């Protein structure tokens with residue numbers, strides 16, 4: 504009798520654990536702290552954008568890591584690209600180039616056939632071949648590894664006379680795929696959920712082309728330009744603020760935590776709030 508009770512006890516003990524493990528598969532998130540140690544994006548005085556992106560993305564990573572409903576991946580840490588991605592970019596270089604060239608060809612055909620209408624987008628710097636391999640490589644990886652969402656983390660800037668002066672714009676903007684892109688709808692909803700959280704504390708960008716704060720775009724590789732992200736891979740690129748607004752170290756570190764918390768709340772609302 505005692506043995507039977509013990510077995511029942513054990514069974515009860517293990518049921519919830521089993522349910523968590525065998526239940527809903529976790530939501531897979533890829534965090535991409537924008538730029539890297541070689542090409543660090545914007546700069547204000549000694550502050551480099553790539554480091555800010557990493558600091559914020561790392562906080563978000565730690566929040567997601569603690570929540571078992573998510574499976575989280577990040578491309579970089581303090582030492583550069585993490586092994587999985589560094590290996591992928593070097594070993595799959597040829598495959599990534601083919602993936603990119605095929606996608607571009609297909610898009611050219613669509614445009615020629617009138618199946619895709621090109622729009623004027625916010626101006627983006629053209630990226631080097633290496634950067635484009637990294638960005639297309641991440642899309643290829645995200646498709647293959649069935650990511651549910653890719654979050655690109657950035658701080659903003661615009662052309663200014665010197666990197667030591669304050670600029671005139673402020674506020675955040677979330678770039679999302681244009682309505683003709685396969686992953687636009689779900690990405691847009693995710694963007695809206697994160698927008699609502701960030702907007703509790705931060706104003707939206709005062710830069711003319713980012714007014715409203717939600718910016719559709721069809722040229723950013725990060726969002727799946729040239730049809731390089733599957734419909735199931737949501738992707739957004741968040742410009743959390745203009746870099747020169749975060750010159751003060753205390754302000755900056757406080758902002759990282761708040762922005763990570765808001766983004767985490769937006770992700771939870773989108774994926775789990777019914």
Ligand SMILES: [Zn+2]
Nearest residue numbers: 537544657658
């Ligand atoms: Zn950037």
